[in-house]
Amino acid sequence: MPIEIVTIPCRSDNYAYLAHDPATGTTAVIDVPEAAPIAAALAARDWKLRDILLTHHHTDHVEGVEALRAATGARVQGARADAHRLPPLDRALAEGEAIDIGSEEGTVIDVSGHTIGHIAFYFPETGVVFTADSLMALGCGRVFEGTMPMMWASLSKLAALPPGTLVCSGHEYSAANARFALTIDPDNAALATRAAAVFAATEQGRPTVPTRLAEELATNPFLRAADPAIRARLGMETASDAEVFAEIRKRKDRF
Numbered sequence: 157m158p159i160e161i162v163t164i165p166c167r168s169d170n171y172a173y174l175a176h177d178p179a180t181g182t183t184a185v186i187d188v189p190e191a192a193p194i195a196a197a198l199a200a201r202d203w204k205l206r207d208i209l210l211t212h213h214h215t216d217h218v219e220g221v222e223a224l225r226a227a228t229g230a231r232v233q234g235a236r237a238d239a240h241r242l243p244p245l246d247r248a249l250a251e252g253e254a255i256d257i258g259s260e261e262g263t264v265i266d267v268s269g270h271t272i273g274h275i276a277f278y279f280p281e282t283g284v285v286f287t288a289d290s291l292m293a294l295g296c297g298r299v300f301e302g303t304m305p306m307m308w309a310s311l312s313k314l315a316a317l318p319p320g321t322l323v324c325s326g327h328e329y330s331a332a333n334a335r336f337a338l339t340i341d342p343d344n345a346a347l348a349t350r351a352a353a354v355f356a357a358t359e360q361g362r363p364t365v366p367t368r369l370a371e372e373l374a375t376n377p378f379l380r381a382a383d384p385a386i387r388a389r390l391g392m393e394t395a396s397d398a399e400v401f402a403e404i405r406k407r408k409d410r411f
């Protein structure tokens with residue numbers, strides 16, 4: 157039985173997600189930008205929170221942890237590499253380690269780059285990955301702590317997941333990401349269609365996440381460093397994919 161996903165808008169542009177296993181009644185939350193909307197989403201469904209899964213140390217992903225822990229008794233799990241700057245962890249995680257949401261087994265993927273110690277949570281049976289500020293809808297996180305090659309390696313791991321995978325990312329940045337993507341990949345018809353849908357959703361205040369990996373592979377410029385049209389436009393026909401990615405990321409920083 158697939159896990160049920162609930163998208164919870166938090167703060168001004170953050171997302172947390174509930175992941176619920178109907179078979180066992182187990183519920184986890186991925187990131188806690190603030191406690192109140194998550195507590196309300198749990199109460200509305202009469203779900204009891206067992207786990208708080210943290211993707212990285214930034215305040216806008218962890219600020220509500222202690223309030224939610226106190227209210228629910230949930231155990232907090234996050235990256236071992238980040239243990240010194242995350243709220244106290246009940247379990248420290250590293251790449252390849254197993255996690256579960258009741259009957260559904262998942263795995264930790266190291267996606268460092270935005271920060272060192274950023275992790276993603278992948279559940280292959282349902283086909284969902286929680287990526288926060290690594291892979292985002294039509295974008296990726298800014299590379300603050302890691303290097304460009306590191307971020308490219310992290311995105312490449314996510315890009316290699318099955319294309320049907322649902323991508324649950326951490327922010328509503330899609331409209332700005334779409335405007336930028338159109339400057340990099342203006343002749344991509346799939347991108348034009350998606351951008352129009354994103355602008356319409358944003359205007360109506362509807363979330364543009366989660367998305368499917370196949371859609372990201374077709375339209376997200378940060379996953380398309382190998383694309384001949386993008387390379388030609390950037391004058392980087394002979395560069396490595398990591399170099400093309402780095403150039404696209406630098407242009408986005410200035411956009």
Ligand code: ZN
Pocket residue numbers: 212214270289297
């Ligand atoms: Zn962040």
Ligand code: FE
Pocket residue numbers: 214216217289326327
């Ligand atoms: Fe963030």
